[in-house]
Amino acid sequence: MNAQSQLSGSELFDVAIIGAGIVGCAVARRFALAGAKVALIEKGSDILSGASKANSAILHTGFDAPKASLELALVQAGRQEYLDIHQDMNLPLVETSALVCAWTPDEASKLEGITEQGRQNGIDRLRLLTSAEARTVEPGLAHNLVAALHVLDEHVIDPWSAPLAYVNQAIALGANVLRQCEVRAGAFDGTWLLETNRGDIRSKWVVNAAGLFGDHVDARLGFQPEFLIKPRKGQFVVLDKAASRQLKTIILPVPNEITKGVVVCPTAFGNILVGPTAEEQDDRIRATVEHDTLAALVAHGSKLVPGLAHIPVTAVYAGLRPATEKKEYRVIHRAGHNAITLGGIRSTGLSSALGLAQHALKLHGGAERGEFASSATPKVHMPNLAESRPRDWQAANHGDIVCHCEMVTRREIEATLSSPLPPGDFGGLRRRTRAGMGRCQGFYCNARLAEISKGYLATPLAVEQEGGK
Amino acid sequence: MNRSDVIIVGGGPSGVAAAIAMRKAGVGKITLLERERYLGGATRHCGHSPFGMLEFGRVYLGAAYGRRLEREIARHDIDLRYGHSVAQLGEDGELLVANPDGLQTLSAKRVLMTTGVRETTRAARFVTGDRPVGIVTTGTLQAYAAFHNMMPFHRPVIVGSELVTLSAIWTCLSHGARPAAVLEPRSHSLVRAPLNWFPPLMGVPFHRDAQVVDILGRGRVEAVRIKRGDIVETIECDGILFSGGFTPEASLFLTSGLAVDLGSAGPAVDQDGRCENPRYFAAGNVLRAVETGGWAFREGRAIGTALAADLLGDPARAAPTKVTYDAPIKLVVPSLLRSGSALPGGLKDFQLRFQRRVEGTLSLSIDGREVWQRNAIWRPESRIIVPRPNNSTGAQSVHFGFREEV
Numbered sequence: 001m002n003a004q005s006q007l008s009g010s011e012l013f014d015v016a017i018i019g020a021g022i023v024g025c026a027v028a029r030r031f032a033l034a035g036a037k038v039a040l041i042e043k044g045s046d047i048l049s050g051a052s053k054a055n056s057a058i059l060h061t062g063f064d065a066p067k068a069s070l071e072l073a074l075v076q077a078g079r080q081e082y083l084d085i086h087q088d089m090n091l092p093l094v095e096t097s098a099l100v101c102a103w104t105p106d107e108a109s110k111l112e113g114i115t116e117q118g119r120q121n122g123i124d125r126l127r128l129l130t131s132a133e134a135r136t137v138e139p140g141l142a143h144n145l146v147a148a149l150h151v152l153d154e155h156v157i158d159p160w161s162a163p164l165a166y167v168n169q170a171i172a173l174g175a176n177v178l179r180q181c182e183v184r185a186g187a188f189d190g191t192w193l194l195e196t197n198r199g200d201i202r203s204k205w206v207v208n209a210a211g212l213f214g215d216h217v218d219a220r221l222g223f224q225p226e227f228l229i230k231p232r233k234g235q236f237v238v239l240d241k242a243a244s245r246q247l248k249t250i251i252l253p254v255p256n257e258i259t260k261g262v263v264v265c266p267t268a269f270g271n272i273l274v275g276p277t278a279e280e281q282d283d284r285i286r287a288t289v290e291h292d293t294l295a296a297l298v299a300h301g302s303k304l305v306p307g308l309a310h311i312p313v314t315a316v317y318a319g320l321r322p323a324t325e326k327k328e329y330r331v332i333h334r335a336g337h338n339a340i341t342l343g344g345i346r347s348t349g350l351s352s353a354l355g356l357a358q359h360a361l362k363l364h365g366g367a368e369r370g371e372f373a374s375s376a377t378p379k380v381h382m383p384n385l386a387e388s389r390p391r392d393w394q395a396a397n398h399g400d401i402v403c404h405c406e407m408v409t410r411r412e413i414e415a416t417l418s419s420p421l422p423p424g425d426f427g428g429l430r431r432r433t434r435a436g437m438g439r440c441q442g443f444y445c446n447a448r449l450a451e452i453s454k455g456y457l458a459t460p461l462a463v464e465q466e467g468g469k
Numbered sequence: 470m471n472r473s474d475v476i477i478v479g480g481g482p483s484g485v486a487a488a489i490a491m492r493k494a495g496v497g498k499i500t501l502l503e504r505e506r507y508l509g510g511a512t513r514h515c516g517h518s519p520f521g522m523l524e525f526g527r528v529y530l531g532a533a534y535g536r537r538l539e540r541e542i543a544r545h546d547i548d549l550r551y552g553h554s555v556a557q558l559g560e561d562g563e564l565l566v567a568n569p570d571g572l573q574t575l576s577a578k579r580v581l582m583t584t585g586v587r588e589t590t591r592a593a594r595f596v597t598g599d600r601p602v603g604i605v606t607t608g609t610l611q612a613y614a615a616f617h618n619m620m621p622f623h624r625p626v627i628v629g630s631e632l633v634t635l636s637a638i639w640t641c642l643s644h645g646a647r648p649a650a651v652l653e654p655r656s657h658s659l660v661r662a663p664l665n666w667f668p669p670l671m672g673v674p675f676h677r678d679a680q681v682v683d684i685l686g687r688g689r690v691e692a693v694r695i696k697r698g699d700i701v702e703t704i705e706c707d708g709i710l711f712s713g714g715f716t717p718e719a720s721l722f723l724t725s726g727l728a729v730d731l732g733s734a735g736p737a738v739d740q741d742g743r744c745e746n747p748r749y750f751a752a753g754n755v756l757r758a759v760e761t762g763g764w765a766f767r768e769g770r771a772i773g774t775a776l777a778a779d780l781l782g783d784p785a786r787a788a789p790t791k792v793t794y795d796a797p798i799k800l801v802v803p804s805l806l807r808s809g810s811a812l813p814g815g816l817k818d819f820q821l822r823f824q825r826r827v828e829g830t831l832s833l834s835i836d837g838r839e840v841w842q843r844n845a846i847w848r849p850e851s852r853i854i855v856p857r858p859n860n861s862t863g864a865q866s867v868h869f870g871f872r873e874e875v
Contacts, residue, residue, distance in 0.1 A: 019537060109871060118798060216594055240720065240723060240724075241720070241723075241724050242720065242723030242724045245724075285687070286599065288598050288683070288684075289595070289596075289598065289600065290597045291595045291596065291597045294595040295595055307584075310731055311723070312593060312716075312720075312723075312734075313592060313593045313595075314593075315592045316592045316595065317600065318600075318700060367495065367822060393554075393567045393572075394567065394571060394572045395571055396569075396570050396571040397569065397570070398568065398569065398571075399569070400552065401504065401552075401554050404504055404554055405720075407554070407556070407567065424603050425602075425688075439591075439720055440587045440590065441585075441590040441591070441592055441606075442605065442606075442609055443588060443590070443606050443608045443609055444587075444588045444608070444609075444612070446605060446609045446612070446613075446621070447609060447612035447613040447617050447619065447621075448612070448616075448617075450613065450617065450619055450621070451617050451619065458688065459601075459602045459688035459689050460602075461602060461621060462613065462619035462620060462621060463619075463620055463621065463622055463623055463707065463708075464618075465619075465620065465645065
């Protein structure tokens with residue numbers, strides 16, 4: 001659907017999902033698969049433009065999730081569904097495993113408790129290792145390691161292609177994705193009338209997956225918000241692909257009360273990332289990177305994995321997690337109002353999204369009541385961006401390599417621009433293709449990208465010429 | 470598999486000059502791989518800078534210099550392949566290469582790396598702030614202007630004060646953009662008078678001791694906050710240009726596990742331009758940031774000449790001696806020395822750079838005996854040449870010392 005088109009409110013959707021982050025995309029897919037008529041509403045110029053654009057890309061097992069929590073159940077359900085569908089969708093699964101590393105005797109004393117909790121959470125493949133054993137698994141670790149817990153089933157995925165695949169499948173089933181569309185108010189009189197900057201949307205149900213604005217959206221829908229979003233900023237440093245020779249495993253810290261802490265982690269794209277920090281702030285939009293913090297992250301990475309010293313920095317980024325005043329997920333089902341809120345999905349959203357989607361459909365109950373008529377599951381086959389599997393540049397007739405750092409071909413860029421959900425901004429183009437994500441950050445390709453993407457992006461790369469030469 | 474005598478990676482001035490020198494020295498099959506569709510490398514981006522005076526006896530501007538290189542290559546029967554991007558370097562001279570037909574493996578008796586430099590990005594500089602559209606390097610700006618007749622901004626703030634910064638200002642002014650300010654974080658301009666008069670003459674404020682402390686903007690850049698001394702001020706702008714801070718494009722070495730010198734951030738080479746792995750050679754700006762196109766051309770020619778002679782024997786086996794040096798010396802090229810018969814060409818001199826502006830005595834000692842010294846004010850990013858004594862290649866220790874004047 002065209003970004004400028006106005007909505008009339010004459011169409012009645014079964015469910016309107018507010019927020020096209022990882023959770024909203026997964027919910028849209030699940031309802032569309034069930035046969036519902038779906039509207040996915042996003043105020044940003046592209047999907048994944050809030051919390052979901054910045055995460056550590058780990059597919060968690062839930063070994064350290066709170067016992068018997070909803071979060072644990074949904075992480076495990078979401079993870080299982082990802083394992084079931086990723087091959088069909090051509091999404092990667094990098095089987096890195098993770099080492100929870102204890103660097104002091106005090107931290108080491110906590111590993112047994114973490115192992116015990118992991119077993120209670122249903123994770124079997126856990127091994128307590130001595131320092132020497134851990135360094136056999138991961139020779140790059142510093143010698144002052146005291147002990148480690150090996151979690152064999154923690155994996156890494158492509159955090160942007162996965163939600164894009166979910167939303168593509170929803171679109172193939174007829175879902176409407178409305179970008180640059182902000183819900184201003186909503187009223188329920190048996191069905192919902194949502195007032196947006198692009199006109200009215202009528203829907204039987206509404207799902208609030210608005211992430212950093214989850215509490216605001218609940219208020220706009222006329223509810224007394226039951227939680228308060230307290231944005232938690234995370235900064236990350238991405239090291240050059242040369243770093244992947246130094247580390248194959250996710251390095252986790254022994255967690256403390258507040259956060260999972262800074263991880264040193266391979267990415268599906270062949271880099272190593274170090275982050276995130278956990279910084280409380282009030283601003284829900286601005287996520288700045290900061291010089292001293294970035295330098296400290298690099299120093300931290302090379303303290304744990306000495307081979308990372310002197311590896312050049314490829315990229316830096318920062319994102320906000322939608323934390324609330326409590327640690328747990330804030331899932332609210334207002335049955336009398338046909339409304340579901342999926343709030344407070346902080347750092348495990350990538351793993352739990354598909355599980356949250358199953359949960360939302362169950363809370364809705366329509367599938368069980370036979371309200372929807374589901375059709376055949378459309379095949380979605382994503383272009384592979386992961387280093388571990390064949391990329392387009394390795395195949396014939398790719399047109400040309402436009403971005404040499406990330407080896408992105410002209411054919412890939414043209415395909416994404418003519419796809420059902422083309423990128424709405426430069427970040428979206430980068431996330432869909434990796435163009436400009438590499439070590440030169442566009443030194444070579446940015447001008448060519450500006451030309452190829454002309455007319456597609458909300459903020460174009462090139463400015464309008466005024467007078468000029 | 471069709472094997473070449475030499476594969477050259479990168480068709481800038483040094484790669485082209487090396488190809489021609491090797492052909493003249495009688496090398497058989499020379500393959501030159503260029504990932505773009507043109508020769509010239511970084512010189513193509515500079516529409517206004519003069520190139521070619523020393524090597525061709527006349528001046529060419531930007532892309533015209535690249536076309537001259539193309540004519541030279543054509544005259545010398547070189548196997549030139551455009552659109553070939555090297556993905557990996559193998560220990561024994563086998564290269565994994567991507568081209569429009571897909572992947573192939575090419576191999577050669579020797580490989581010469583002439584991959585040049587890139588500028589340090591905002592990310593690698595750790596600059597604080599938002600990450601909106603409109604933050605570029607000079608190379609990007611010049612590609613916008615020279616190849617696509619587009620501009621990434623109207624009113625940028627420019628960071629840096631190297632020669633390339635002046636080039637960036639000129640590109641802005643000649644394409645309808647007006648820089649809001651030029652900032653240099655150090656206390657002095659990196660170019661000397663009269664070149665450093667250029668920004669104010671063009672009506673662009675130039676601030677020394679000035680740092681970007683915040684970048685603001687949601688879609689596109691809206692403003693920067695800069696700090697001069699204790700004063701923080703906001704400058705409205707629609708873009709930021711980070712100029713210079715060149716660094717060797719040595720990623721292929723790093724990702725392939727071949728040795729990189731920590732000082733130069735380029736491959737470590739010996740006096741013949743030979744790397745630690747003796748099947749590999751390197752020349753031009755990948756050795757160190759940054760020299761002119763003409764310098765790169767002459768260096769390519771000299772190392773090409775040495776490489777041609779090296780091909781007559783087996784790859785050198787001798788373990789190299791590492792050149793050592795004191796802080797604040799930033800780099801020494803060559804940083805390795807190998808004993809053995811002297812080849813023609815190669816690197817006749819040591820090239821040095823300093824990390825910061827400093828006054829003091831620089832000295833060269835061979836096997837503990839001081840053979841050269843000079844007292845001066847040494848500037849970062851200025852070339853320093855120290856003649857390389859003949860006995861340096863057989864030495865056990867070669868050391869550059871520095872005594873700072875206090």
